[in-house]
Amino acid sequence: xxxxxxxxxxxxxxxxxxxxxxxxxxxxxxxxxxxxxxxxxxxxxxxxxxxxxxxxxxxxxxxxxxxxxxxxxxxxxxxxxxxxxxxxxxxxxxxxxxxxxxxxxxxxxxx
Amino acid sequence: xxxxxxxxxxxxxxxxxxxxxxxxxxxxxxxxxxxxxxxxxxxxxxxxxxxxxxxxxxxxxxxxxxxxxxxxxxxxxxxxxxxxxxxxxxxxxxxxxxxxxxxxxxxxxxxxxxxxx
Numbered sequence: 273x274x275x276x277x278x279x280x281x282x283x284x285x286x287x288x289x290x291x292x293x294x295x296x297x298x299x300x301x302x303x304x305x306x307x308x309x310x311x312x313x314x315x316x317x318x319x320x321x322x323x324x325x326x327x328x329x330x331x332x333x334x335x336x337x338x339x340x341x342x343x344x345x346x347x348x349x350x351x352x353x354x355x356x357x358x359x360x361x362x363x364x365x366x367x368x369x370x371x372x373x374x375x376x377x378x379x380x381x382x383x
Numbered sequence: 384x385x386x387x388x389x390x391x392x393x394x395x396x397x398x399x400x401x402x403x404x405x406x407x408x409x410x411x412x413x414x415x416x417x418x419x420x421x422x423x424x425x426x427x428x429x430x431x432x433x434x435x436x437x438x439x440x441x442x443x444x445x446x447x448x449x450x451x452x453x454x455x456x457x458x459x460x461x462x463x464x465x466x467x468x469x470x471x472x473x474x475x476x477x478x479x480x481x482x483x484x485x486x487x488x489x490x491x492x493x494x495x496x497x498x499x500x
Contacts, residue, residue, distance in 0.1 A: 304487050315476045315494040316427070360427070364487040369415075371480075371487060375426035 275299060276363050278374035286382050291348040293377050295361030298342065304364040305337055305344045310376065311357045320346060351381040386410050387479050389492035396467055396499055404462045404495045406477030412457035413479035417489065418450070421474045433460055467499045 277296045285291045293307075304323050308316035322328045322335040322344065334347040344363075348355055358376040386409040396402050406416060418430045418439075431447075433439035433454035441447045451463040460479075464471055474496050478489040 306488055308491075313474075315491040316478075318488055318490065321488055362489070366487050369487075371489060373427055373429075 273298060274374070275372045276361055276374040278359075278361050278377045280375060281378040282380055283377055284380045284382060285351050287351060287353060289351050289381075291351045291355065291379055291381065293346040293348075293359050293361075293379065295344045295346075295363075295374055296342055297344070297361075297363040297372070299363065299365050299372070300339075300342065301365045301367060302339075302342075302363045303366050305335070306362040306364070306371075307333075307335060307346045308360040308362060308373075309357045310360060316360055348379075351379075353381045353383050356380050385488075385490040387413075387477065387490045387492040389477055389495050391495060392493060393496040394498070396497070398468050398499055399466055401463055401465045402467055402497060404464075404475055404477075404497075406460045406462070406479070406492050408458045408479040408481075408490075411479075411481050413460070413481055414457065415480045416454055416460040417478045417480070418452060418460075418462050419476045419478065421476060421494075423474075427476070430462075464497065467497070469499045472497055472499045 275298050307320040309319050310316040320335040322337045328335045332349045336345045358378045360376045361374040364371040388407045390405045419427045430445045431439040431441045435457050439452035454460040476494040478491040480489045
């Protein structure tokens with residue numbers, strides 16, 4: 273079992289729809305959770321981070337964290353073709369100083 | 384803020400030569416830097432982690448004598464691919480992290496595309 277699991281996709285949604293990206297992790301000591309976006313041929317860029325259970329909203333993006341279920345998700349509202357990318361979930365155990373990335377979910381938003 | 388640069392952005396070299404890639408944190412001090420490799424349509428693969436002033440910690444399967452990492456200062460880390468071969472052709476990405484930002488987020492450089500002919 274991988275430490276951080278993501279559906280590889282591809283996930284395809286129509287323009288304007290909500291895209292839901294999911295991530296589960298195995299280390300219960302994890303405290304910080306991150307979502308990165310990686311366009312094809314480019315390096316990852318940080319788009320959201322969340323530390324506490326519940327929802328965190330930033331523009332069209334909402335990160336959701338449930339530590340009891342070891343689950344973190346990213347919702348993208350009003351999806352745009354420019355959101356088409358691979359989304360990486362990263363989980364950090366700050367005590368161990370260790371960050372682990374998932375393999376990513378590829379999202380395609382169709383016009 | 385939190386900008387990481389890499390140089391060069393792309394490089395082509397002949398088989399058997401060595402290539403050095405620089406990674407700099409421009410507006411923060413990076414206590415830890417990471418080096419990743421990514422082949423086309425594959426996921427990020429962590430190669431090594433380096434803390435300033437310490438020897439790098441390499442992931443299993445990564446040859447430390449082939450991929451030399453130096454983290455001489457809080458703003459600069461270098462990766463040298465020694466005696467490069469065509470199978471080393473890949474996208475090399477560094478990232479930097481600082482405790483000062485409080486959350487262990489990593490900021491990635493733009494990557495270096497290496498082609499070995």
